[in-house]
Amino acid sequence: MLVAVEITGDRRKLSSTAMLARQAASLHDGEEDSPLESVAEMDFDAALAEFQELAASAGAEIAATVIQRRGKPDPATLIGPGKVEELEAVVASSGANLVLFDHDLTPSQLRNLDRALPCRVIDRTQLILDIFARHARTREGHLQVELAQLEYQLPRLAGRGKAMSQLGGGIGTRGPGETKLETDRRRIRARVDRLKEQLENVRRNRRQQRQRREAVPVPTVALVGYTNAGKSTLFNRLTEAGVLESSRMFATLDPKLRQLNLPSRRKVLLSDTVGFIRNLPHALVTSFRATLEEVERAELLLHVRDAASPNLDEQKMQVEKVLAELEVSRTPTIQVLNKIDLLPADERFDLQRFPAPDTIAVSAHSGEGIETLIAAIEERIGGAEAAGPTATATFRIPQREGRILAALEAGCFIERKKYEGNLVTFTASGPSSLLQRYRRYIVQEHGELPESEPAEARPRIRTRAKSSPR
Incomplete structure (x- = not known):
C-alpha cells in the first residue's frame, strides 16, 4: 500500500516550475483559476506517479493508494491518529503486507507506525536503498549500498521490537533488550568504519588510475541527469558499449567508462553515472562519493534530460541541486534534450526556444541529433585545435615499453598491429605532438612531422670509444 503525503503549509518553498507559473500568472490576471494552484496539483500528481514507478522498480505490486494533505506533519506519526486508523482498515481490506511512505520518516514516527499497523512500514529512503x-x-x-543502509539504520535501532527497549534512568528501568541494542550498535559502527576503509581503498585505486589517465591527454566527459532520462541508451549510442538499458529507475548504479572517438581522431573518455531523483537522500550522495568522483573530475558534463517529461524544468532543478552539492555546478555543461522521437512535431518546434550551442535535441533511440552532439563535445573540449595538427606514422616499439604503448593507444587510432618477437609494429594516426614525443620509435612517416622535437624525445645513440692497440 502506498501512502502519499502533501504538506500544504510548506508552499513557501516553491519549485522552479511553480515560480515559472507565478510569472505566467501575471500575464493571465483575468482567469478564475490560479495557475499556481494547478501547478502545485501537477507537481503532486507527478510526484505520486514517480513514487509508483519507484515501487514498481523495487518489485512491489500496488494493492491500494492513500493520499493525505496536511497543513503540517504530525510529530508522532506524520499523518495523525485518525489517518493511522484508516490505514489499518485499508491494510486489512486490501491484504497488503507492506506500507510504503513517499516521505522520510523520523525514527520515532517509524517506530510508532510499526506498532500501530499490522505490517511492515518503509519510508522513501528505505525504498530507494532497496532498489x-x-x-x-x-x-x-x-559496499556503497551497505554503507548507506547501515548509516540509515543506526539511529533507528532503538525500540525496534519489544525485546529491544532503551535504557532508562533509575532502578528497574533497564530494558530487557538494552544489551542487545548496544551490541548491535557497536557492530554496526565497526562495520561502518570497515566499509569506509574499504571505500577509501577504492578511492585510492581510482586516484591511481586517474593519474595514469592524466599522464596522457585524454579528457573525461560525464553523463549526468535525472533517473530514467536515457543516459545509458545515449552512452551505448555514442560508444557501442552494450550496457543495460532499462525503463526502470536506477537501472545504472555502477559507473562505466568507455572510449569515444571524435571526428578529429581525438579520443575522450565517456562516463555513465547513477541517475538522480527528487529529494535524493544525502546519505546516498555521501556513500556514492567514490562513484561520483568521475563527475567531479570531468572536463565536460552532458546533462541528459527527458524532453518528453512534463516535469522537464523541475527535474533539471533537482539535478542541479545535487551537482551543487558535489561542487561541480561551474563545470562546462551541455544540456542534452533526449527522447525527442516521443514528441509530436509542434512540441519539437517548441524546443527551439532553448539556446542553440548549449542545448542539443537528440534521440538516443533513433540516433537523431547524435552527430550534432558529438560536434558540440569536440568544440567544447577544444577538438582538433587543442590536440594540434594530426599525422600518421608507423611505430616499432618493444613490448616492455608499456607506458609508451598505452599513451599511443589512448591518444591515437591504431591500425595494422603486428607482433614480431618482443616488438610491436603498428600504424598510429593522431595528434602530431603526441607522435612527436615518441619519434625515436618511428620506422615510417606518412607525411612530415614538425621539426620542433623535444630534446628528451630524440634518439640517444650510445657510442663506444675504440681502444687503441697495445
Missing part, C-alpha cells in the same frame, strides 16, 4: 541493493553488481556498488 540500489537490487541493482548493485560490482563489489564497489555493494
Whole structure:
C-alpha cells in the first residue's frame, strides 16, 4: 500500500516550475483559476506517479493508494491518529503486507507506525536503498549500498521490537533488550568504519588510475541527469558499449567508462553515472562519493534530460541541486534534450526556444541529433585545435615499453598491429605532438612531422670509444 503525503503549509518553498507559473500568472490576471494552484496539483500528481514507478522498480505490486494533505506533519506519526486508523482498515481490506511512505520518516514516527499497523512500514529512503541493493553488481556498488543502509539504520535501532527497549534512568528501568541494542550498535559502527576503509581503498585505486589517465591527454566527459532520462541508451549510442538499458529507475548504479572517438581522431573518455531523483537522500550522495568522483573530475558534463517529461524544468532543478552539492555546478555543461522521437512535431518546434550551442535535441533511440552532439563535445573540449595538427606514422616499439604503448593507444587510432618477437609494429594516426614525443620509435612517416622535437624525445645513440692497440 502506498501512502502519499502533501504538506500544504510548506508552499513557501516553491519549485522552479511553480515560480515559472507565478510569472505566467501575471500575464493571465483575468482567469478564475490560479495557475499556481494547478501547478502545485501537477507537481503532486507527478510526484505520486514517480513514487509508483519507484515501487514498481523495487518489485512491489500496488494493492491500494492513500493520499493525505496536511497543513503540517504530525510529530508522532506524520499523518495523525485518525489517518493511522484508516490505514489499518485499508491494510486489512486490501491484504497488503507492506506500507510504503513517499516521505522520510523520523525514527520515532517509524517506530510508532510499526506498532500501530499490522505490517511492515518503509519510508522513501528505505525504498530507494532497496532498489540500489537490487541493482548493485560490482563489489564497489555493494559496499556503497551497505554503507548507506547501515548509516540509515543506526539511529533507528532503538525500540525496534519489544525485546529491544532503551535504557532508562533509575532502578528497574533497564530494558530487557538494552544489551542487545548496544551490541548491535557497536557492530554496526565497526562495520561502518570497515566499509569506509574499504571505500577509501577504492578511492585510492581510482586516484591511481586517474593519474595514469592524466599522464596522457585524454579528457573525461560525464553523463549526468535525472533517473530514467536515457543516459545509458545515449552512452551505448555514442560508444557501442552494450550496457543495460532499462525503463526502470536506477537501472545504472555502477559507473562505466568507455572510449569515444571524435571526428578529429581525438579520443575522450565517456562516463555513465547513477541517475538522480527528487529529494535524493544525502546519505546516498555521501556513500556514492567514490562513484561520483568521475563527475567531479570531468572536463565536460552532458546533462541528459527527458524532453518528453512534463516535469522537464523541475527535474533539471533537482539535478542541479545535487551537482551543487558535489561542487561541480561551474563545470562546462551541455544540456542534452533526449527522447525527442516521443514528441509530436509542434512540441519539437517548441524546443527551439532553448539556446542553440548549449542545448542539443537528440534521440538516443533513433540516433537523431547524435552527430550534432558529438560536434558540440569536440568544440567544447577544444577538438582538433587543442590536440594540434594530426599525422600518421608507423611505430616499432618493444613490448616492455608499456607506458609508451598505452599513451599511443589512448591518444591515437591504431591500425595494422603486428607482433614480431618482443616488438610491436603498428600504424598510429593522431595528434602530431603526441607522435612527436615518441619519434625515436618511428620506422615510417606518412607525411612530415614538425621539426620542433623535444630534446628528451630524440634518439640517444650510445657510442663506444675504440681502444687503441697495445
